[in-house]
Amino acid sequence: MSSITTRHFLQSAGILLAGLVLAACGKQEPPAPAAGASAPAAAAPAAKVYLVGTDAAYAPFESQNEKGEIVGFDIEVVQAVAKKAGIEVKFVNTPWEGIFNTLAQGDRDLLVSSITITAERKQTMDFSTPYFDAEQLIAVKSDSKIAKFADLKKLKVGVQNGTTGDEVVAKLQGKDSANIKRFESTPLALKELEAGGVDAVVADNGVVVHYVANNTGSKFKTISDSSFAAEQYGLAVKKGNTELLAKLDKGLADIKADGTYEKIYTKYFGAPPVASAAKPAAAASK
Numbered sequence: 001m002s003s004i005t006t007r008h009f010l011q012s013a014g015i016l017l018a019g020l021v022l023a024a025c026g027k028q029e030p031p032a033p034a035a036g037a038s039a040p041a042a043a044a045p046a047a048k049v050y051l052v053g054t055d056a057a058y059a060p061f062e063s064q065n066e067k068g069e070i071v072g073f074d075i076e077v078v079q080a081v082a083k084k085a086g087i088e089v090k091f092v093n094t095p096w097e098g099i100f101n102t103l104a105q106g107d108r109d110l111l112v113s114s115i116t117i118t119a120e121r122k123q124t125m126d127f128s129t130p131y132f133d134a135e136q137l138i139a140v141k142s143d144s145k146i147a148k149f150a151d152l153k154k155l156k157v158g159v160q161n162g163t164t165g166d167e168v169v170a171k172l173q174g175k176d177s178a179n180i181k182r183f184e185s186t187p188l189a190l191k192e193l194e195a196g197g198v199d200a201v202v203a204d205n206g207v208v209v210h211y212v213a214n215n216t217g218s219k220f221k222t223i224s225d226s227s228f229a230a231e232q233y234g235l236a237v238k239k240g241n242t243e244l245l246a247k248l249d250k251g252l253a254d255i256k257a258d259g260t261y262e263k264i265y266t267k268y269f270g271a272p273p274v275a276s277a278a279k280p281a282a283a284a285s286k
């Protein structure tokens with residue numbers, strides 16, 4: 001493009017822009033565009049991109065690959081749900097500590113982070129129908145004498161701060177027990193177990209099993225305990241965001257019904273799910 005044509009183009013664009021501004025002045029203020037999104041064009045407003053908060057240090061559910069991309073079971077579930085719901089999503093690595101506040105503050109539209117649905121959390125946020133069954137699992141060194149959860153009563157136990165693992169150990173030892181070592185992430189707690197700083201780690205079974213399988217050098221074994229309650233993961237939205245919640249629930253029901261969920265589950269866990277959260281809402285809500 002020659003400079004004359006360029007200038008001509010810029011001038012025309014300027015006139016066009018002035019016209020748009022004048023037109024806009026006569027009407028109501030257009031809504032402010034979402035952060036990162038460009039101003040909506042007159043004809044087709046840019047689709048909303050839903051920001052999904054996830055603590056991506058939780059393989060195989062959410063982690064970062066070598067390229068820094070956020071990947072995992074939870075991620076693929078939400079991608080599939082979004083596709084069914086016809087919404088656009090963007091995953092944002094968000095530390096577990098404070099992750100729930102990002103919803104309340106409107107910095108994230110939804111969270112997927114292997115979040116256990118609990119009565120307490122339900123008071124401050126809303127959850128989708130469950131999408132995954134889980135329970136706590138104990139990790140200890142292979143040569144440990146620890147045989148059951150009650151054995152941890154007076155021992156040093158590593159947990160991820162503010163998780164359901166933290167809650168169960170707090171119940172056993174008292175929440176102010178100096179023997180509860182709270183870490184920012186579950187892998188950090190497991191590293192401390194390897195270093196000998198704690199006697200055991202209590203965390204979600206899927207993450208512990210994955211870690212033990214992928215860090216055979218750590219020489220860990222796992223111990224399950226019948227005292228651990230059944231847990232279910234849900235997608236979280238800001239309290240009262242019924243519009244988004246309905247989209248997510250519909251998307252979840254669709255991917256459970258058409259086999260997409262089972263495909264993702266099998267990819268990550270080697271076999272199709274047997275548990276209730278994999279079933280469409282009617283069964284899961286019983």
Ligand code: ARG
Nearest residue numbers: 055058113114115116163164
């Ligand atoms: N399921 C547990 C909870 O909800 C732990 C979840 C931790 N998730 C994570 N991505 N760090 O408390």
